[in-house]
Amino acid sequence: MSKTSYPGHGHPGPEWRVSHRASRTDWSDAVERCAACRARVDMSEAHYQVLLERDIDKPGKITLERERVVFCDESCAAEWESTA
Template structure:
């Protein structure tokens, strides 16, 4: 049986990044962004999923962590991207 690898538009950052939150949005802000999984353009003022990842910064940094936000067009794309 052959396994087809899905195209991922925005690869997951390294293993030091931890998923903090994933939630559906029906509006977030004006503008568009690309789905991290499939690459389709998403209206951020419409239905989509947002994911926030955190990474601890080295000791001595003023901020204790760094944030990164990913957006997805569907719950399925969240699942596909999360398992890459």
């Protein structure tokens, strides 16, 4: 009895672990959405990224899957993690 779908971009799930977190400024004109507050995050301005990874267990091999989550700043990242 587990609810697997979240509205929007919720926390991906307990099997994910945080592999890296950092403040970043990318040389990119891409705009993404903060996973916590849904604000626009301009990649070319200072923002915060959390890299998640999980093992996908398949017969005979384990594959590592990675996902990047973008936030306005560290406080949004902390809020998102606390609601996981």
